[in-house]
Amino acid sequence: MASFSSLSSLDSDADSDAYPSSGQASNSATPEIGDGRRPSKRARGEASSAGASTLRRITVAGQKLEPTEVFDTFWRWLHERQTIDAKRRAGDAAPWTADPIMQINRFCQAYRVLDKGSQFLIREVIEKGSQKEEDMLFRILLYNTFNKNETYELFQRELGELTWASFDIARYDAVLLKAESDARGRGEGFTAFTGAYQKVAPKFRGKSNTVRYLLLLEEMMEVLPPVLKSAKYAVDIFEEIASLPGMGDFLAFQLYLCLSYSPLFHFSPNDFVVPGIGCSSGLFKMFGSSLREAKLAVRDIESQILRWLVDNQCAQFKRLGLEFAFLRDASGAEIKLQLPDMEHAACEVDKYARFKHRDIPGTSSKTATRGKFSAPEARRLPEKPVLPLAWAHPKRRVARIRKDPIVVNKAYSPVRIVRQRKAENRADGETVEYEIEWWGYAATSWEPRYQFLEDAPTMVAAWEAARSKKGKSSR
Numbered sequence: 001m002a003s004f005s006s007l008s009s010l011d012s013d014a015d016s017d018a019y020p021s022s023g024q025a026s027n028s029a030t031p032e033i034g035d036g037r038r039p040s041k042r043a044r045g046e047a048s049s050a051g052a053s054t055l056r057r058i059t060v061a062g063q064k065l066e067p068t069e070v071f072d073t074f075w076r077w078l079h080e081r082q083t084i085d086a087k088r089r090a091g092d093a094a095p096w097t098a099d100p101i102m103q104i105n106r107f108c109q110a111y112r113v114l115d116k117g118s119q120f121l122i123r124e125v126i127e128k129g130s131q132k133e134e135d136m137l138f139r140i141l142l143y144n145t146f147n148k149n150e151t152y153e154l155f156q157r158e159l160g161e162l163t164w165a166s167f168d169i170a171r172y173d174a175v176l177l178k179a180e181s182d183a184r185g186r187g188e189g190f191t192a193f194t195g196a197y198q199k200v201a202p203k204f205r206g207k208s209n210t211v212r213y214l215l216l217l218e219e220m221m222e223v224l225p226p227v228l229k230s231a232k233y234a235v236d237i238f239e240e241i242a243s244l245p246g247m248g249d250f251l252a253f254q255l256y257l258c259l260s261y262s263p264l265f266h267f268s269p270n271d272f273v274v275p276g277i278g279c280s281s282g283l284f285k286m287f288g289s290s291l292r293e294a295k296l297a298v299r300d301i302e303s304q305i306l307r308w309l310v311d312n313q314c315a316q317f318k319r320l321g322l323e324f325a326f327l328r329d330a331s332g333a334e335i336k337l338q339l340p341d342m343e344h345a346a347c348e349v350d351k352y353a354r355f356k357h358r359d360i361p362g363t364s365s366k367t368a369t370r371g372k373f374s375a376p377e378a379r380r381l382p383e384k385p386v387l388p389l390a391w392a393h394p395k396r397r398v399a400r401i402r403k404d405p406i407v408v409n410k411a412y413s414p415v416r417i418v419r420q421r422k423a424e425n426r427a428d429g430e431t432v433e434y435e436i437e438w439w440g441y442a443a444t445s446w447e448p449r450y451q452f453l454e455d456a457p458t459m460v461a462a463w464e465a466a467r468s469k470k471g472k473s474s475r
Helices: 045-049 069-089 100-104 116-126 133-146 149-159 169-185 209-230 234-243 249-260 277-287 289-297 301-311 313-319 339-356 449-455 457-473
Strands: 002-004 055-060 063-065 406-408 413-422 432-439 445-448
Touching: 055 301, 063 289, 069 100, 069 277, 069 313, 069 339, 100 339, 116 133, 116 149, 133 149, 133 209, 133 249, 149 169, 169 209, 209 234, 234 249, 234 406, 249 449, 277 289, 277 301, 277 339, 289 301, 301 313, 301 339, 413 449, 413 457, 432 449, 445 449, 449 457
Parallel strands: none
Antiparallel strands: 002 406, 055 063, 413 432, 432 445
8 A cells, every 4th residue: 555645735936927827825924035136055956057046945834945046957857858848840941959967868858748658648549540449449549558659549540449349358458469470570570668657466377468568558448437537636536547557657647648638637747746767757857955854754745746736836946037938828828837747847857867866866776877969860749739628628627636645555465576687678777677576466577777767766775775785795
């Protein structure tokens, strides 16, 4: 069982027009601002060099947090990443930015909805094909199962219209087996998954990878429809997804976000958030030891910080002299950055800071990024992005934040790590797999470290500490 505290209103200095539809009253507290002339050495950095006021302290949920220079970098990164997107859509010539880090490294978009996968999901999966609820849900789950545009397009070419009524595991498995065989015949490699695919359930052990994923999809199609119809709060849906075998809390949140682009339910994107490991590391770089102390007092402080960032975005861009190009809906109204965007961006800034602020530690041990960016190979972006039609629903303008804490009752829970080995599938650059013993299931299973880390970070930390201690004692 895993639990999280519910999100509550913040004692922040929220600017009133930052997100007018959040529905959350804000207990104001004024952040302490330096005069911009003599900031402390700790807080100096980019903000002072640009002549902007230095933010020395913010208060979130009664906790005093002291921003590092990465805090200002966070807002500058958002601004620059959105500017790059605008220039590409306008047809401007590369490199689109003078930032040497962003010129050669890949980073996700400032808005999660603008990422390549999200755009494909909205345009090709949700808004094309049968609009029956069961078919739309099936297509979203199918796409999310593999998280690869090319795999979804392969199913479309080989099977025609993708509907729940015609779903047959053997047929879908046969399509992938044939594609793998054909690629092998051409001397090429083939993978149906991206590095972001979700873990399979231990109870499906003994089946091929593809079949196990499709079996999990089948189980989701049985469990989720009634929950989507009856849920009073967004977290009700999240809890059901996260309770399914093979779904960690962060992966469940990502699937929830994919579903939220559809009209299957209507909740505000600012109802709740689940910070991932990369986000946690990014926030630690932004607030340092003051965040560590705050977490001892407020368990869900990271979620509340993300809400503070949403509520204060306009004030922070203004403080730094940045004109952020907010997305606009069909009526021309601005769409502010929302909780999923802030979670997404904190993770990206964690990666960016590995180059920009090498001396500022995070909580993640990763040192690499997802790959290099090549402007000549960059695809041409449409003049306007595709936004979910469902976003126009009036119910999404009102936040409904459940007071009860989030509780996930897992079908299977990890008991311990038995041993580790070199990873057979190097997804996401991972080199290690753990053999996991499960409560509620007799057999063990091998899981990639990076995915199991999302489910059981404390267990992984204890395992690695014990191995490190054992290694030192044997020297």
